[in-house]
Amino acid sequence: MQTPLIYVVGPSGSGKDSLIRYARERLASQPGVCFAHRYITRPADAGGENHIALSEEEFAARAKADLFALHWRSHGLSYGIGIEINQWLAKGVTVVVNGSRGYLPQARKRYPELLPVAIEVSDAVLRARLRARGRETAEQIEARLQRHHELGGMGDSRDVIRNDGELAPAGEALVALIRRRSGALACA
Template sequence: MNAIDRGGERKFDGGRLGPGVLVLVVGPSGAGKDTLIAYARERLAGRADICFARRRITRAVDATENHIAVDDDAFARAVAEGRYPLHWRANGLSYALGEEIVKEIAGGRIVVANGSRATIAEARLRFQNVKVVHVTAPPEVLAARIAARGRESGEEVLARLAREPMLAAPPELRILNVDAVDAAGERLAAFLRGL
């Protein structure tokens, strides 16, 4: 999928983006995906061949994730204009990877992104090389972590945990994130170093 500039709009011509690698870090809410991504970003700061995507989310910026807040109307316009190479809805919000990753992937870089299990198949259609890292934790750990964010009620936390889509194929790396951050984070960093 190659990007074409059409009067300031980015459209994709139907081919698959490459030759770089898109690493989707997926898993249930509360698994610690953002924490592990932040750990890997810090450890791999000197690697010019690895970059970390900032998602667009229809949620205000907070301390739990370094994302770009977009309102619903702007998000819908960007989707209609074909500006997001990958987008999805989950937990009542819209998420997307921004068009800047197109250049990184085209340049052969590794792009690491917090993704969604439900969008892996779509990612494989849009990108030549997709690697999946599945991060998870026991249900009681997930519930405690989600509740600690303070963004959802107890019922909303349970509803999040009930939406646990299965992976259609085994991931390239599975991380059970129950130990210290550096233990699980180093597994992710080591995986990225080896790509």
């Protein structure tokens, strides 16, 4: 069995960052699991996930040098996953990434062993979370909700985690999924 790339997706505000952070903390000493940081053209202090902030120029230069295993644009920002994940996968390490639903078909072509994990949340909870974080206007929130409905569910994803309530139950579901799928080697 090939080591999977666990590709966590869901709408903005579904709690992906919180769930990935939860799993990272719970699995910090787990051999065979690595959590990839995303490179994003968003300031480091913008809140949300622990990412590597790049300017548009830095991002473009890295993309031109083929330093991203995966990269896409969404909501006016560029997102990338570094090529270091290829080394981790080659060593039998299970890699967890915060992905994009819109980029899933391209990611699947590059990584046939990719395992999509959909984080789902009700519209009411999603709207409330987006409002609470205060990064978007009311119009931008409605646009995000519209995009969520246009992208729909994950279709063939067998792994769906509901995240409407407290963090711990959904976090433990993600931890259990990663443990079931993880390899036997330490993060390199």
